[in-house]
Amino acid sequence: MPQKTEQESSKALDSSFESLKELQLLYLFSSTLLSTMQLNRLLHLILSSLVYEDNALFCRSLLFLYNKKTNALQGMLAVCRTNADGLHLVSKEPDNPLSGHWELDELEMKKQWDSEFCAKVRNIRVDLNDDCVLIDELIKERRLCHFNTSELPANSGCDFLVDLGINAFAVVPLLTRKNLIGLIIVDNPFKNQPFTSKQLQLLQLFANQSGMAIENTRLYKNLEEAHEELQTTRERLIHGAHLAAIGEMAASISHELKTPLITIGGFAARLGKMIPEGDRQRHYLDTIINESHRLEQLLGDILAFSRKPTICYQCCDLKAILEECIDDYEATLIGHKIAATTDFKNSDWTVLGDSNQLKQICINLLVNAQEAMPGGGELHLALNEIEEGGCRKIAVTIADTGGGITEDLMDRIFTPFFTTKRHGTGLGLAIVNRIVQNHGGTLTVRNLENGAEFSIVLPKLSSVSCGR
Ligand SMILES: Nc1ncnc2c1ncn2[C@@H]1O[C@H](COP(=O)(O)OP(=O)(O)OP(=O)(O)O)[C@@H](O)[C@H]1O
Numbered sequence: 001m002p003q004k005t006e007q008e009s010s011k012a013l014d015s016s017f018e019s020l021k022e023l024q025l026l027y028l029f030s031s032t033l034l035s036t037m038q039l040n041r042l043l044h045l046i047l048s049s050l051v052y053e054d055n056a057l058f059c060r061s062l063l064f065l066y067n068k069k070t071n072a073l074q075g076m077l078a079v080c081r082t083n084a085d086g087l088h089l090v091s092k093e094p095d096n097p098l099s100g101h102w103e104l105d106e107l108e109m110k111k112q113w114d115s116e117f118c119a120k121v122r123n124i125r126v127d128l129n130d131d132c133v134l135i136d137e138l139i140k141e142r143r144l145c146h147f148n149t150s151e152l153p154a155n156s157g158c159d160f161l162v163d164l165g166i167n168a169f170a171v172v173p174l175l176t177r178k179n180l181i182g183l184i185i186v187d188n189p190f191k192n193q194p195f196t197s198k199q200l201q202l203l204q205l206f207a208n209q210s211g212m213a214i215e216n217t218r219l220y221k222n223l224e225e226a227h228e229e230l231q232t233t234r235e236r237l238i239h240g241a242h243l244a245a246i247g248e249m250a251a252s253i254s255h256e257l258k259t260p261l262i263t264i265g266g267f268a269a270r271l272g273k274m275i276p277e278g279d280r281q282r283h284y285l286d287t288i289i290n291e292s293h294r295l296e297q298l299l300g301d302i303l304a305f306s307r308k309p310t311i312c313y314q315c316c317d318l319k320a321i322l323e324e325c326i327d328d329y330e331a332t333l334i335g336h337k338i339a340a341t342t343d344f345k346n347s348d349w350t351v352l353g354d355s356n357q358l359k360q361i362c363i364n365l366l367v368n369a370q371e372a373m374p375g376g377g378e379l380h381l382a383l384n385e386i387e388e389g390g391c392r393k394i395a396v397t398i399a400d401t402g403g404g405i406t407e408d409l410m411d412r413i414f415t416p417f418f419t420t421k422r423h424g425t426g427l428g429l430a431i432v433n434r435i436v437q438n439h440g441g442t443l444t445v446r447n448l449e450n451g452a453e454f455s456i457v458l459p460k461l462s463s464v465s466c467g468r
């Protein structure tokens with residue numbers, strides 16, 4: 001067998017060494033992709049590894065992601081060699097070349113994101129329908145290409161590359177099995193050397209792995225979101241079941257208590273008639289009568305809350321309902337030094353609903369507002385038409401100057417039987433919430449500067465459908 005010359009052996013050794021370095025690079029790249037499930041970090045890592053000084057590949061890397069709906073490419077991120085030096089190896093066995101992965105700190109990612117070049121790239125949107133013929137072709141062919149902008153035909157639609165100061169560049173699509181995800185563009189503006197075939201091969205291999213990794217992180221994110229949604233639905237169901245159990249128990253107790261209570265109140269009233277006014281015993285009886293009346297009302301509320309709701313649908317003018325409530329409650333408001341103002345524009349405020357129940361909503365909220373302002377204050381009621389999810393809706397807002405609701409109570413005030421008042425049942429807002437939901441609406445609350453504002457949004461009904 002012929003002996004290899006010293007020169008040949010050294011060449012073979014060099015070539016094996018080069019291959020080993022490439023393998024190591026590919027290994028590091030793929031373990032980096034496997035180590036991160038966060039899309040943003042992944043994109044930074046992909047672009048940084050392409051321009052990292054030690055890897056001796058390219059000087060700048062740009063990423064565009066594809067939007068299928070608009071058939072356009074959107075500039076997402078760009079990294080230059082100068083701001084990729086934060087890429088560092090994380091390894092449990094530093095002596096083993098085939099262990100570990102690259103990492104980037106948050107601060108380094110921010111530095112890349114904030115760079116002027118990256119901001120320029122993020123402002124670019126390439127419409128594939130008519131903007132860039134060249135990129136369109138390349139995507140159809142689904143392969144890596146390299147060009148020189150000065151050699152491109154005038155109508156190639158690649159002006160954005162010239163604007164970025166890109167001359168000789170390579171571009172590679174990011175693909176999953178069937179779909180285009182985006183593309184990566186790399187260039188070497190500071191070196192006047194053509195790309196080597198090794199560099200282009202590595203770029204292609206990087207791109208193949210990156211496409212799949214990006215798709216995986218997106219799927220993972222979807223899975224996480226679905227999991228979170230499932231968790232909240234589960235919690236809501238458990239909460240609902242608890243409330244149903246509380247409601248059922250409260251209803252049966254209320255039912256049992258109501259009859260004897262009516263009897264007590266009735267007999268006390270009869271006795272009261274036999275005792276002359278001003279008598280001390282009459283005062284005791286009046287207390288029994290008043291308290292049993294209050295308890296009867298409370299039990300009535302509990303039963304109303306627990307019963308299956310029935311809505312007697314009719315066309316309701318919300319403005320008329322609000323005005324009626326304010327009239328009914330005017331004396332109480334004046335007595336408590338509360339000035340009420342309204343902002344009801346002349347418009348159509350018709351909703352489909354049960355006018356008695358809608359009135360109850362308004363009264364419960366007025367009572368709460370009044371109770372929140374024991375020393376007087378201001379009450380403001382307004383009606384506004386809004387658009388939500390493509391539908392016309394009516395928003396009723398009731399705002400007071402009673403100091404608002406503390407953050408820790410915000411989540412609890414709609415829970416049945418939650419109250420901060422000595423004689424409250426904690427059913428007022430729960431009843432409001434239930435009625436609003438049964439009417440296909442939403443109830444929200446927020447704090448204003450001096451108080452709370454409750455908003456009810458109900459679907460608007462056009463007067464035509466009401467036969468007016
Ligand atoms: N306008 C408001 N300003 C400040 N806090 C409010 C206001 N409305 C309701 N709250 C808070 O929400 C709690 C629950 O209100 P909700 O109407 O359900 O019950 P309640 O008023 O305590 O009792 P009930 O209405 O049965 O007499 C109240 O106890 C109070 O702490």
Ligand SMILES: [Mg+2]
Pocket residue numbers: 364367368424427428429
């Ligand atoms: Mg109340």
